[in-house]
Amino acid sequence: MSEHDWLAVRFEENRDHLRAVAYRILGSAPEAEDAVQEAWIRLSRSDADSIENLGGWLTTVVGRICLDMLRLRRGHPEQPVGEHSPALADVDVPDPELEAVQADSVGLALLVVLETLTPAERLAFVLHDMFAVPFEDIAPIVGKSRAAARQLASRARRRVQGTPEPPEVDTGRQKEIVTAFLAASRGGDFEALLEMLDPGVVLRADEAVVARGAAELVRGAAAVAETFSGRAQAARLTLVDGLAGAVWSHRGEPRVVFNFTITDGRITTIELLGNPDYLEDVDLSPLEA
Known part of the structure; x- marks a missing residue:
C-alpha cells in the first residue's frame, strides 16, 4: 500500500467524526461535506509523518475551515438566515449518518440558536461542549488565549x-473586594466579612470540594461569614479566567478554585471548584506571592 493510500484509509476512518463536527458547527450538510473535503486536500498536501495525533489534527483543521466559512457567511448579509438558514434548509438529508447527527444532540431548535452566535462563539461551544476538545487546542483556532476561548464557550453556553448575560465586571474593583475578603477571612474579622457579603449570598462547593469536608451549600451572609472567618489561610489571590478569585494549592498543584460573583460592590456568590477536569481547563494567573 502506497503512503497516499494509507493516508486515505486513515482519513476515511475519521470521516464520520469530521462530518459530525462540521455539521454541528455549520448546520449545513453540503457545507459540512465541503469542509471535510477541504480537510482531506490539506492533509494530502501536508507532511503526514510529522502529525502525532491525526484525529486531533484533522478536527483542528476542520474547525479552522468551518470558522472561515462562518466568517465568510457573516460577511455576506444577503445570505439567508433565521427560518431560511442552512440549518433549516437541510432538514431532509438523505444521508443516514447525517440524519443520525440531526437526531442526536443537534435538533433544529439548537441549530437556530447557534445561528445567533458569533463564529468564534459557535466554534468554541461546539468543539468543547460537544466534542470535548480542550481549550488549549481551541485557542489557536480562534486566535485567542485559553481563558478567552473558555469565555467564548461560556458566553455561547x-x-x-x-x-x-452577566453584567460587565469592573475587574479592578473586583480585585479590591476579593483581596479585602481574603484578608478579613484570614484575620477572623467577622464584621468585615458581613459588610462585604450580600444578605442573600450563596456559597456552593462541587463534589470534589465536598469530599474534602466542605458543605455543599451555605446560604446567607452570617452563615457564609462564619464559614470563612479565620479560614482561607492558604488561599492566594489569583486571576481565574481573567477575573479576580483565589486558589488553594497543595504541593504547588491547584486543588480548589474560589470563584466570586460581585454585584453592586457586594459578593453574591462564591463557588469552590475542585473538579479535576475543571482544574485542567481553567486559566490561573497568581496575583500575589
Missing part, C-alpha cells in the same frame, strides 16, 4: 441555555 449561556445563550444556548437561555441564561441572561
